[in-house]
Amino acid sequence: MKKFAERLKELRTEKNLTQMQLSKETGLSAGAIGFWETEKRIPNAMAIIALAKFFGVTTDYLLGVTD
Numbered sequence: 001m002k003k004f005a006e007r008l009k010e011l012r013t014e015k016n017l018t019q020m021q022l023s024k025e026t027g028l029s030a031g032a033i034g035f036w037e038t039e040k041r042i043p044n045a046m047a048i049i050a051l052a053k054f055f056g057v058t059t060d061y062l063l064g065v066t067d
Contacts, residue, residue, distance in 0.1 A: 001042050003064025009037045011055045011062075026054050 012022050012033075019037070023030035028047055035041035043051070052059045060066045 001036075001039055004043070004048075004062060005037050005039045007062055007064060008033070008051065011051075011057070012037075015055075022054075026050050 012019070017025070019033045020030045022028070022033055028050060032041065032043070032047070036043050036047075048059050048062060052062050055062070058066065
C-alpha cells in the first residue's frame with residue numbers, strides 16, 4: 001500500500017490540507033488518515049471511495065493501479 005500512502009499525502013498536500021482538515025471534509029478519522037499515510041494501517045473500501053470522490057480521482061489512481 002506504499003503507492004496509496006504516497007498518493008494520499010500528495011493529494012492532501014496539493015490542496016494545502018492538514019490531516020485534521022481532510023478528516024473534517026471527508027468524515028474520516030484524522031488518526032486513520034495518519035496511519036494510512038505512514039502505512040501503519042490499510043483503509044477499507046468505503047474510505048478509499050470517499051477519498052477518491054473528494055479528490056476527484058479514480059480509486060485505481062489512488063491505489064496506484066493507474067497513473
